[in-house]
Amino acid sequence: MSTTRTSPAPATTSPVSSPERGTPTRHVDPTRRQQAIAAWILALPFMALFLVFTAGPVLASLGMSFTDMRSTDMRNPFAVEFVGLQNYLDLLADPLFRKVTVNTALYLVLGVPLTMAVALATAVGLNRITRLKGFFRVSFYLPVVTSIVAVSVVWKFLLRDEGGLVNTVIGWFGVDGPGWLDSTTTALPTLVVMAVWRNFGTLMVIFLAALQTVPRELLEAAETDGASGWSRFRYITVPMLRPVLLFGAVITSIGYLQFFEEAFVMTKGGPLDATKSITFFTYDQWGYGNYAVGSAAAYLLFVAIMLLTWLQFRLLREKD
Incomplete structure (x- = not known):
């Protein structure tokens, strides 16, 4: 009497389900994360230069237009007064x-x-x-x-x-x-x-x-x-x-x-x-x-x- 062996079913990969909602959990691709990090690292020098030499002076001059600042006030910035729209x-x-x-x-x-x-x-x-x-x-x-x-x-x-x-x-x-x-x-x-x-x-x-x-x-x-x-x-x-x-x-x-x-x-x-x-x-x-x-x-x-x-x-x- 011969016995028939049944081979085990191939293992299938299934997404890991959330224990609460039963929805598959999305895995973040490590490669994409590394690319995003690298992009931000490459952009940081430009962003720093932009903030220091462009955005910073623009905002500073805008604030300066509402004061009475003159060149003599550079030595004593605390002497500058706010004048609103007077200028x-x-x-x-x-x-x-x-x-x-x-x-x-x-x-x-x-x-x-x-x-x-x-x-x-x-x-x-x-x-x-x-x-x-x-x-x-x-x-x-x-x-x-x-x-x-x-x-x-x-x-x-x-x-x-x-x-x-x-x-x-x-x-x-x-x-x-x-x-x-x-x-x-x-x-x-x-x-x-x-x-x-x-x-x-x-x-x-x-x-x-x-x-x-x-x-x-x-x-x-x-x-x-x-x-x-x-x-x-x-x-x-x-x-x-x-x-x-x-x-x-x-x-x-x-x-x-x-x-x-x-x-x-x-x-x-x-x-x-x-x-x-x-x-x-x-x-x-x-x-x-x-x-x-x-x-x-x-x-x-x-x-x-x-x-x-x-x-x-x-x-x-x-x-x-």
């Missing part, structure tokens, strides 16, 4: 701050449309040519990467009242050129023209890349239907460039609201503060030791940038 109220009542605010608004109103128009026109022209396109791209973009101090010094010599290249050239045609940087009427527009020449290269590259994404099929179909070149540009190209135009308007507006280097090198804010901007005013206040007033001016400029950016997004964003 902001004093700035709004200051005739000089009102003047530099108007100057900054003029930089914005004149510079942004002109810069975007020149950049878009140049991009459209470069998008149509086939020869020497790379040469023109580099030539138009070169002022962007050139030292702003060097460029400003060269332009200052070009625009001199006597012996300047600009007045010399227009003098050949019998025109007596003005003192471009010495007149309260021409100094600010002259700086705007110089800033447009220097800055439009960045937008040109961005617009040129965006133009190459416009489907040729749409343009060819519109041309077949008899649409003129201007109509194709207005009703097809520009609407498809709306996101890029919004980006260009935002970054260009922020740049002109922070206008400083050109006026600092070429005019020192003159004549009669005609070219001084809010950023220049803030720089002067810190130089004079008025730390609290300078901080308040900087945060008023920050609020202006935020409001303008919000307005541009409202006006130029894609419609639903």
